[in-house]
Amino acid sequence: MITARVVGEVVATVKHADLSAQKLLLVQPVDPDGKRKGQPMLAVDVVDAGVGDRVLVVDEGNSAAQVLRRPRGAIRTVVVGVIDEIETSEPTA
Amino acid sequence: MGTVVCTEKVPAWKGHRLLLLAPTDSQGADQGRPFVAVDLVSAAPGQWVFYVKAREAGMALPNTDNPTDAAIIGIVDHLREEGREAPGPAPAPRPGAQA
Numbered sequence: 001m002i003t004a005r006v007v008g009e010v011v012a013t014v015k016h017a018d019l020s021a022q023k024l025l026l027v028q029p030v031d032p033d034g035k036r037k038g039q040p041m042l043a044v045d046v047v048d049a050g051v052g053d054r055v056l057v058v059d060e061g062n063s064a065a066q067v068l069r070r071p072r073g074a075i076r077t078v079v080v081g082v083i084d085e086i087e088t089s090e091p092t093a
Numbered sequence: 094m095g096t097v098v099c100t101e102k103v104p105a106w107k108g109h110r111l112l113l114l115a116p117t118d119s120q121g122a123d124q125g126r127p128f129v130a131v132d133l134v135s136a137a138p139g140q141w142v143f144y145v146k147a148r149e150a151g152m153a154l155p156n157t158d159n160p161t162d163a164a165i166i167g168i169v170d171h172l173r174e175e176g177r178e179a180p181g182p183a184p185a186p187r188p189g190a191q192a
Binding site: 006007008009010011012013014015016018019024026039040042051052061064072073074075076 | 118119124133134135136143145147148149150152153164166167168169170171172173174175
């Protein structure tokens with residue numbers, strides 16, 4: 001799992017059947033300090049997250065299928081949690 | 094950005110087109126090298142799409158026994174991004190990473 005921040009919402013009428021009725025969010029992976037890490041990606045939202053939220057994301061197809069309770073398909077990235085707080089023993093920059 | 098034509102191809106790809114994609118960022122600016130993806134949504138050159146990579150690309154096809162590493166799974170109508178309250182029409186074609 002990775003931590004990310006929700007930075008946008010995507011509307012798509014024409015999409016793969018596996019994505020029908022799923023909310024798509026644009027998420028930017030971030031480190032625990034909130035610094036951007038890598039490229040933004042699209043993720044299916046199952047926790048009703050919104051723009052600005054810090055979230056927990058799985059980026060692996062088998063986990064995604066289990067979260068969605070369906071056979072493996074076209075989805076590999078899913079927002080599975082909204083982060084309230086991260087506590088680390090490392091001093092934050 | 095373009096169509097790739099292969100007459101002789103993997104049987105699982107039968108009936109699907111191969112398109113050449115230019116990855117972009119959320120603003121539509123080019124980002125990274127173009128690559129070929131199997132089109133599952135009848136996208137057209139110039140459209141802004143999103144795709145899935147790796148094994149899930151293959152799982153997106155009706156016949157999952159295939160060697161696909163990228164598949165187009167949606168056409169972007171509209172992207173509302175943080176800090177950009179009044180979104181215009183989608184910029185240029187843009188694949189929004191994996192879904």
